[in-house]
Amino acid sequence: MTPKFLSFLSNKIQLLSAxxxxxxxxxxxxxxxxxxxxxxxxxxxxxxxxxxxxxxITPNANTTDxxxxxxxxxxxxxxxxxxPTDGQLLQIRIxxxxxxxxxxxxxxxxxxxxxxxxxTTGGGAEDWIAFRWNGTKWKLVATTxxxxxxxxxxxxxxxEEVTSLIIAMG
Numbered sequence: 001m002t003p004k005f006l007s008f009l010s011n012k013i014q015l016l017s018a019x020x021x022x023x024x025x026x027x028x029x030x031x032x033x034x035x036x037x038x039x040x041x042x043x044x045x046x047x048x049x050x051x052x053x054x055x056x057i058t059p060n061a062n063t064t065d066x067x068x069x070x071x072x073x074x075x076x077x078x079x080x081x082x083x084p085t086d087g088q089l090l091q092i093r094i095x096x097x098x099x100x101x102x103x104x105x106x107x108x109x110x111x112x113x114x115x116x117x118x119x120t121t122g123g124g125a126e127d128w129i130a131f132r133w134n135g136t137k138w139k140l141v142a143t144t145x146x147x148x149x150x151x152x153x154x155x156x157x158x159x160e161e162v163t164s165l166i167i168a169m170g
Contacts, residue, residue, distance in 0.1 A: 051092075061133070065089060071096040071120060079107035084133040089141075091130045098122040109137040121146035 046065040051057050057075055059067050062082030071094050080090065094102070099122035108131060110116045120127050126147040131138035 066091045074101035076103045079105035088133040094127045096120040110140045114140045
């Protein structure tokens, strides 16, 4: 595999692994592909919401799984509104042209091995911050800070990379 593809894949696996390892046994963690009539159940799809750039941003847990934000000022993420379900995931993707200070309300809590970020990376890089509701707090489960734009691949490149991976796995 090419280093470019390995780096891209590694970043995605790290974020997914961190999220998966924090999973509970709630219904929010279950994915059902079809209902009894064979129709696709879209209830497991992430609800992606554009957040409004402001000094205080309040995500709504009833409508947001992934909040996307282009930040032009320092901000505080206030405690989310709504009624989260146990194990619910809330991800925030921030892009900013320069580094901006960020802070979090009292409902957000860092894990023992992670700290809440205090600033964005800037330079157009993406900062991903993922929380999981534990019944009382939005627990930080993963951060991927300073991700530059993902590389683009042609269909032929993807087929070549996947083929080489399959061959290498024997």
